[in-house]
Amino acid sequence: MATVRELLRSADDLPGDSARRDAEILLGHCLDKPRSWLYTWPEGEVPLSRCEQYLGLLDERRRGLPVAYLVGQREFWSLALAVNEHTLIPRPETETLVSWALELALPADARVLDLGTGSGAIALALASERPGWEVEAVDASEEALDIARRNAQTLDLARVRLGLSDWYQGVAGERYHLLVANPPYIDEGDSHLQLGDVRFEPRSALVAAGAGLADLSQLVAGAVAHLFGGGWILLEHGYQQGAAVRSLLQDAGFVEISTRRDLAGQERITGGCCRAE
Numbered sequence: 001m002a003t004v005r006e007l008l009r010s011a012d013d014l015p016g017d018s019a020r021r022d023a024e025i026l027l028g029h030c031l032d033k034p035r036s037w038l039y040t041w042p043e044g045e046v047p048l049s050r051c052e053q054y055l056g057l058l059d060e061r062r063r064g065l066p067v068a069y070l071v072g073q074r075e076f077w078s079l080a081l082a083v084n085e086h087t088l089i090p091r092p093e094t095e096t097l098v099s100w101a102l103e104l105a106l107p108a109d110a111r112v113l114d115l116g117t118g119s120g121a122i123a124l125a126l127a128s129e130r131p132g133w134e135v136e137a138v139d140a141s142e143e144a145l146d147i148a149r150r151n152a153q154t155l156d157l158a159r160v161r162l163g164l165s166d167w168y169q170g171v172a173g174e175r176y177h178l179l180v181a182n183p184p185y186i187d188e189g190d191s192h193l194q195l196g197d198v199r200f201e202p203r204s205a206l207v208a209a210g211a212g213l214a215d216l217s218q219l220v221a222g223a224v225a226h227l228f229g230g231g232w233i234l235l236e237h238g239y240q241q242g243a244a245v246r247s248l249l250q251d252a253g254f255v256e257i258s259t260r261r262d263l264a265g266q267e268r269i270t271g272g273c274c275r276a277e
Helices: 004-009 019-031 035-040 048-062 067-071 092-103 121-129 142-154 214-226 242-251
Strands: 073-076 079-082 111-115 134-139 161-164 176-181 227-236 255-261 267-273
Touching: 004 019, 019 035, 019 048, 019 067, 048 067, 067 073, 079 121, 079 142, 092 121, 092 176, 092 227, 092 255, 092 267, 111 121, 121 134, 121 142, 121 176, 134 142, 142 161, 176 214, 214 227, 214 242, 242 255, 242 267
Parallel strands: 111 134, 111 176, 134 161, 176 227
Antiparallel strands: 073 079, 227 267, 255 267
16 A cells, blocks of 8 residues: 555656646545545555556556546536546636626526537536526537536536537527537647647537638527527637637627637637627
């Protein structure tokens, strides 16, 4: 057997700039203990079977596999979400979209549609904050929807409706007060696709044609037909795409168009309001 302290020290060579944090998450996962427990009991001896499990996860992490996939979950908006290789890993940047959505002056019973929901992160975060909203979430991947359904059940948010749809295909004729999406927006030639966690995330949820703007363009083009007058669309995009998305919204007739920056100061979320009918 080895102690908690010894096992954590064995992970100093993990890739990335958060080796210690990653090791703590992985060891806590193996022991089914919070990270605070590791700080409290650094000399605690770890059973051999748990040591072997932990060392196996370290080897996977050294190969680059994301910690979120190794432990099967990631926290988003204080919600513990299950994730796997069929979903994107929820990131803090997307919480900027959730914050903006919650600021909007929408009806108490607003209809909301999350397009390309993946793990359900955005839809479930909004539903957790606005019990009166009628939240719907769609994705073109049945595997991703399986994860979103599991998260909805685990978080007692099964009232969120989940369905299979390639963008607006499955919601023809439906209108909403708010459309939200974190679509693919990375150009297929972007070198960032060869770095870090994104190497292991589903390429279909990351890459878009047209310099990364194809899916954003499609979402904007179909938005007016699916919004009530005065409704909003909020879209996550790449840090260099803010101007392009603002132009798309302007050409589609949206008003009150603006862009929010993420915690790193990068343009990340652009939104606009559909003209009142």
